[in-house]
Structure formats: C-alpha cells, structure tokens
Amino acid sequence: MWVKALDLLLDKMKRAGLDFSRVRALSGSGQQHGSVFWRKGASETLKQLDPDQDLNQLLQDSFSVSDCPVWMDSSSTQQCHELQAAAGGALRLAEITGSRAYERFTGNQIAKLRQTRPNEFQDAERISLVSSFAASLFLGDYAAIDFSDGSGMNLLDIRTRTWSKICLEATAPHLDRLLGTPLPSTSVLGPVSSYFVQRYGFSDGCRVVAFTGDNPASLAGMRLQQGDIAVSLGTSDTVFLWLQQPRPALEGHVFCNPVDWQAYMALLCFKNGSLTRERIRNECTEGSWEHFSASLRDTPLGNNGHIGLYFDTMEITPPAVGVHRFDGDDNEVSSLSPQVEVRALVEGQFLSRRLHGERLGYSIIPGTRVLATGGASSNKEILQVLSDVFNAPVYTIDLSNSTCLGAAYRALHGLVAETGVCFFDVVKKAPEPQLIVTPHPTAQEVYDTMLRRFARLEERVLQETRP
Numbered sequence: 001m002w003v004k005a006l007d008l009l010l011d012k013m014k015r016a017g018l019d020f021s022r023v024r025a026l027s028g029s030g031q032q033h034g035s036v037f038w039r040k041g042a043s044e045t046l047k048q049l050d051p052d053q054d055l056n057q058l059l060q061d062s063f064s065v066s067d068c069p070v071w072m073d074s075s076s077t078q079q080c081h082e083l084q085a086a087a088g089g090a091l092r093l094a095e096i097t098g099s100r101a102y103e104r105f106t107g108n109q110i111a112k113l114r115q116t117r118p119n120e121f122q123d124a125e126r127i128s129l130v131s132s133f134a135a136s137l138f139l140g141d142y143a144a145i146d147f148s149d150g151s152g153m154n155l156l157d158i159r160t161r162t163w164s165k166i167c168l169e170a171t172a173p174h175l176d177r178l179l180g181t182p183l184p185s186t187s188v189l190g191p192v193s194s195y196f197v198q199r200y201g202f203s204d205g206c207r208v209v210a211f212t213g214d215n216p217a218s219l220a221g222m223r224l225q226q227g228d229i230a231v232s233l234g235t236s237d238t239v240f241l242w243l244q245q246p247r248p249a250l251e252g253h254v255f256c257n258p259v260d261w262q263a264y265m266a267l268l269c270f271k272n273g274s275l276t277r278e279r280i281r282n283e284c285t286e287g288s289w290e291h292f293s294a295s296l297r298d299t300p301l302g303n304n305g306h307i308g309l310y311f312d313t314m315e316i317t318p319p320a321v322g323v324h325r326f327d328g329d330d331n332e333v334s335s336l337s338p339q340v341e342v343r344a345l346v347e348g349q350f351l352s353r354r355l356h357g358e359r360l361g362y363s364i365i366p367g368t369r370v371l372a373t374g375g376a377s378s379n380k381e382i383l384q385v386l387s388d389v390f391n392a393p394v395y396t397i398d399l400s401n402s403t404c405l406g407a408a409y410r411a412l413h414g415l416v417a418e419t420g421v422c423f424f425d426v427v428k429k430a431p432e433p434q435l436i437v438t439p440h441p442t443a444q445e446v447y448d449t450m451l452r453r454f455a456r457l458e459e460r461v462l463q464e465t466r467p
C-alpha cells in the first residue's frame, strides 16, 4: 500500500507538470514506530529497478512481513516487561533510550515478531522504519535510520547515538546487522536512484536527505528553537519541547533533535484536553465559549489559590483519574463556583503542561515563545492563561502539513548542513508565527509559586488514587 501510494503520488505530480529536474534535494517523514521487514535479496532488487515498471510491481516479493507493525499495535506488553528487566528497570531504560518501554515502540514490535513469527523474521535481511523505508525507495538502497526517528524504538542510546547493546541483545540476536548504522538526521544519504531519474526526470544530482519521523519533522516544520514550546490544543493536548539537557522520565518521550544534532526534543501527550474543556464549558457556562472566555477574563491570575486537576478519563501524563479541586489552603473541596471552576481547569491544564515539560529538562529562557495550534488556539482568553503560566508570549501557527513542510526544510538544510550552516539560517525567510498575547506583569510571581503547590497536589492525588 505504501509503495503503491508513492507510485500514485509521483505519477500525479508528473501529470500535473512538475519539473522534477529542478529538485535539488528531497527528504520525507513517516509515521513513527512502524517497521518494514525487507526479504532476503531485496537490496539487489532495489539496485536494479526497471524504470518502465511501477515500484509496486517491482517490489511485490521484497517484504518478508506483509502486515507491517505500526504505532497502533499495543500487543507487545510481555516484550516491554522483558526489555525493562534486561535494562535494569523502566527508568533505566528511559535514561538510555529516552522512553520507558512502550508497546508501539519498534524494538518491542521486533521482539514480538521474532518470537511469534520466526520464519518471517528469519527471512528478513533488513528492518527499516517507515521513514527510512521510504528513503530507501528513493535511494535504491537501504537508507540509514536517522537518530531522531531511531529514538522511537527503545533501542537507540540517545546520548551516544548508537544502538544500545543491552537493548539490542534483549530484542533479537545480531539485530545491529538488520538495522544498519544510524546516522544524523541531516545526513545526505546519496543521490536519487537512476529509476527516478529515468522514470520521472529527476536530476542525477538530486540528493536524498535522511527521512525522519512525523513528530520530529513537525518540529522542523514549526521551526521550534531552543526555549520554545509548542502546544497543540486539539482533542488531546500535545506538547513539543526543544531540550538542551534532557532528563528522560517515566512519562513522555525524549528524542534526538532532527535539526540540531547536539540537542533533543520531547513529546508529551495529555488525554484530557479539549473534551474536558468542553464538558466544563457545558456545565459551567451554558455551552458557550464566549461565556467560558468571560469567566477567564473575570477571574484573577492564580484564581485566589484555587487549584483543580481534571482527569475525566485515565490520563497519560500523569497516570491519574478523577476530578480533584483544592482551595487556597490545599483542602480538597467538592465544588467550585462556575467561574472559578473554569479558571481552575485551564490553569490546572497549563500548569501540568509546564510541570511535566520541566521534569524532562525543559526550561523557560529569555526569548521563549509558546507556539499554539489546534482547535482551542482560536480562543484568546485560553491563550492568555497559557501565556501567563509560561510567562512567555504566545504565537499561533498554521500546523496543517507541518510534517511535509518540515521535510522540505530539512532537505534544504541537508544540502548545506555539512558545512556547519545552521537550520534556522536556511529557513529564516519562512513566514513568521503570529503574536497573539503577552504575559501579564505579575504572571511570573503568581505561577512560579503556584507551580510548586500544583506539583505537591498532583503528587498527593497520585498517592491517593494509586490502585
């Protein structure tokens, strides 16, 4: 399906009249964590592709596993336990690979496939991620896994940027041979294969720059810089962070940074985002976002000490459930007035985003920008609270296709990266995000103190609700 999609895409671009000879470099992104198992002999096939045929026809017999594992699979719990035991525990594994063991992470998927489908596993000569698989098609050879997408496997040591021996051995014998050597995300892997030159008219000087995962590519597309934080306020809330000194934890994921090899990035997911805001809107402000916004306008920063933690469904970060409201003396209370409840929800959500970001090594620095996207980023009052909690200006950006855009920026950067030119110099002419709100003068004083209280109260909720 993926190969056929590429055939269709390129045929459409050709019919639309794109002059492929003008493309100097290309890169791409793939859904994180998925894997492709190339059958023995596939590398020879890749090197001699007949430009008169579709890739789909040519590669029919090139895969030892036809139903590739993707991120949605969560059936490898046993392999996760085995990996964590081998690494010396969940936290130790997170310190090495940037994340504790997750079912969808590629290493655990590989371990499961080896155990449950040994014949197909034996028949593989190479394992790619979705990203490096797509790069391999353009390269006509196996493409390296890049450091950034490689960080989503529970196999890469994110500090040495080499495969972790402990993790490899716990996953499958001689796995390093199947994975190849990982490379920096900015690497030029080589020229596009003659198949694309002859079939589509690419120039034979067109470079293939390492492909990466969709989340790292999105970070590049947003041009996130040191100190910046991107907050996506969709159905769930997702936070992207630029990290200089990561402190991997049991929650969240730390990846090598796709645009600066010395830096890192982190991802945090919060399940109780817009749907919880909608519930409180319906209960407290008659289903109106205008009234919801008015409640935020009419209540003071810090909410006179009231704090709320709202986990309508089991939260990911942190793993807690239930609604917990506190007054200014840390006493749990059963209800708050509607206006106070609205502010307690929004402040609580953003304090949590900041707390868990800082636990992974994030810090607010002079010049920090908060980039907001997603449905709720149209609400200025919500963004004002976000700005106040982070004591930083909030900008909005259009995130549609940020992964594709990031891939294009990275291709451009790949052409000059070896000469030491930084990513941001290459993309400085791109459109700037739009400034929406700036923090209130008292914000830092209010929320620095409140964050410490929030951390204590969250810990208390976790202790009290732990099964």
Ligand code: ADP
Binding pocket: 233, 234, 235, 236, 274, 275, 277, 278, 289, 373, 374, 375, 376, 377, 378, 379, 382
């Ligand atoms: P996703 O892409 O995750 O499905 P979106 O980014 O499209 O979600 O965001 C949808 C959410 O945006 C809705 O659930 C809704 O609660 C929220 N939303 C839309 N308009 C507003 C608004 N004015 N204020 C607050 N939230 C809003």
